[in-house]
Amino acid sequence: MVKAARAAGEELGGIKRVVLGHAHADHRGTAPSIDAPVLCHPDEVADAEDDAAIDSYMEISALPLLRARLAYPLLMRRWDGGAVGIEGTVQEGDRVAGFEVVEFPGHARGLIGLWRESDRLALVSDVVYLVDSGRLKPLPEGEASVPHPAWAWDHAKAKESLRRLAALEPRVVATGHEHPLRGENLRETLERAAEKY
């Protein structure tokens, strides 16, 4: 994905910094290969700077399908780019390129989203899934779910954070996987999503 990430950045004038939504292998993977400083939440620095592609709190053995339990350890290692040096941190209320940093801990310890109230756009990495990670396939159009507890640092907090996102009443939610979720007001969809697991 490095080439694609670089090309997407060039179209917008070049990548000046990388802000990690969280440090899971499939979200930090390209960061070491992009020539720009990398930032994340203070609570996520240790995991970003650690070599492990699978974080110690993940319980891949708890995923429902054998196929997923076998595939993910290999996929996570393939997607990972290794440890990432963190040059700075961002937290609740900081501004990044016209967005406000919002903390959504749970799926990962220091998971953050970027929120722009003027058009109700939320960039949230894995606060919410549009995929069924247990079955390795997208959810039906318009459906969303809290990530499976197998991935969570603290699942109860992940549900709380998803309800927090719902309360922002976003119009577009861009997640780490699949196309963005769109709707005039996504509050109900996201509140329902928090109850899936």
Ligand SMILES: [Zn+2]
């Ligand atoms: Zn994740």
